[in-house]
Amino acid sequence: MSWKRREREARGYHHGNLREALIQAARELIKEKGPAGFTFADAARSAGVSAAAPYRHFRDREALLADVAREGFQRFEAMLSTGWANGKPDALTAFNNVGKAYLAFARVEPAYYAAMFESGLPPDLNADLRAAADRAFGVLRTAADALVALLPAGKRPPALMMSLHVWAMAHGIASLFGRGDAGRRALPMTAEELLESQMLIYLQGLGFPQKA
Amino acid sequence: MSWKRREREARGYHHGNLREALIQAARELIKEKGPAGFTFADAARSAGVSAAAPYRHFRDREALLADVAREGFQRFEAMLSTGWANGKPDALTAFNNVGKAYLAFARVEPAYYAAMFESGLPPDLNADLRAAADRAFGVLRTAADALVALLPAGKRPPALMMSLHVWAMAHGIASLFGRGDAGRRALPMTAEELLESQMLIYLQGLGFPQKA
DNA sequence: GCTTTAATGTAAACTCCCTTAACATGAGTT
DNA sequence: AACTCATGTTAAGGGAGTTTACATTAAAGC
Structure with missing residues (x-):
């Protein structure tokens, strides 16, 4: 049986x-x-x-969780990288695609996302975990660098700050509105629309031209 | 003994x-x-x-947690309201103060904050909890309404969207960088500075004039 | 005072989890 | 064919959490 x-x-x-x-x-x-x-x-x-x-295979439950998180960060990095696509077709579009990829990951892989950000694991429980998380963030950082370079020399914000801002926006939306049934607060718009509009406003605030 | x-x-x-x-x-x-x-x-x-x-006093652990969260939302609402201060001295300043109050709450009352947003409780486990959460969000909403009214009629973004954006920004930063030792990732700036700069850029993107 | 009722306490049964030690299996090696 | 190492299994001890049933105290009302 x-x-x-x-x-x-x-x-x-x-x-x-x-x-x-x-x-x-x-x-x-x-x-x-x-x-x-x-x-x-x-x-x-x-x-x-x-x-x-x-x-x-694992010393304890925490070690198992940490490996789930590590694996999650790896896939996360891959997904964000795909979104970025080396800045194609253009940096602005690609940057928005990174945002979309972020939300997509949180939605499609809620378990990984939870292990990564909501499990209470110390971010640097072990070097591998830390490194995986850093590499994932590195994609945001790279994208921000490329975007910042588009602005005239005198008007460039610090790329690190910008990438932290974007991370916070994406995480905030994913965390509050982005999972199918978790943070289910009824909204008149989707999480994707919310992030897209937010990024648009934010980038406009930095002086990026709006696409037609 | x-x-x-x-x-x-x-x-x-x-x-x-x-x-x-x-x-x-x-x-x-x-x-x-x-x-x-x-x-x-x-x-x-x-x-x-x-x-x-x-x-x-409580049916089970979850009911206890829900009450912690409910009480947390009440204090949260009070703290945000104090920050808003009925829009004084002016709406823009007051709006930023709401953001500061948000982070201050997350930092000073990490336990409440965790119960409210990171406990995995369904947001509408019971009507009281839901109502308390809604009232807290209402402060953001009120503030956004007042701010939007400052813009010329043709350029007003939807206040609901704006309040959701701000919520996401504040939550994102609080959640990732805002607790003394939880999400302790070494940063070159404080969570407060990060949120302030982010809000500044965002509001600029909406067309708000920068204060001198 | 006496009775009633709400608020705790105690005890005990039940279940489950964690962890380690000792043993079993099997796949690859020699 | 025998050996060995990694991988699993059983078994057992020790704790702890949950939950119910029953006892006890305090306070309020008659």
Whole structure:
């Protein structure tokens, strides 16, 4: 009967890739009940192994969460990079696409997003996690650098500040309005529209010309 | 010995105001270990009562958290209102003061803030909670209305949109950079400076004149 | 005073989680 | 074919949280 049994028979004694399976399980559980809504044992159960098995791969629950977050930052970076597309077709458009990619990630991968930003993990729990987060932010930073370069020399804001502003805007909107059912406050506009209009106003404030 | 015992002797069998005491205890615990970092029993222990006592006042842990959040929204509203000060000395200044008040609240009352925005509570778990949150947002909305009215009739953005933008900016910054040791990413500027500059740029983008 | 009622306390049953130790399996190596 | 290491499993101890049932105290009303 039970799936687990059949899976087990199919897979034999060894799972094959328990580490990844645990991360997957954690993602599922986070999506359902939040980063605090599951235990180490739950993850093991979901992956179809005994409660002791996870200890072969993660020191504790926090280490598992940290790996979910790290993996999340990697995919996040990839998604933002795709949005940026090396500044094509033009920096302004590409910059907006980064914003869209940000929201898309939060919406499509709420579990990763929660592990990354809402799990209460110390940002520098380990060097890998920190590095992954920094690389993701680096995409914003690169984009801001390119955009700033479009302005006349005397009117350039600090690119770091600008990238922090954009991060805060995107995170604020994603966090408050951006998840399917989490922060579901009824709104007359979508999170995407909200961010797009906000970025437009912000960039206009910096002196960027509006596209036709 | 132990405090608890002396307190107990002092207060007698009845606590007197256990409900509030539990909310206080929850705030302490949230401040220390996050909204997920304590149990119902912990709260009882902190308040110096038995593990069963809280059930007389809250159905479960979530109900307790919801009350912390509700109380938080009330104080939040009060703090934002004070910042707004009925639009004095002038709407633009007052609007910036609302932003400062927002960050100040997140910094001074991290426990309330976490319960309100990072506890994973459904925003409309109960009508009271929802109403308190709406009233707090109402302050932003009121301020945005007043500001928008300063612009010439043809250039007025929707005040609701504007208030959502501001909320997102403030929340984004508070959430990412605004708590003493939580999201501690080393930055060359304070959260306050970051929000102030961001609002300045944003308002400039809307066509507000810069103050001298 | 006596009774009633609300507010806690205590105790105990139940469940679940964490963690480690000891043993089992199996895949690749020699 | 035997060896070995990584990976899982069982089993067991120790804690802790939840929840209910029942006892106790304080305060208020008759």
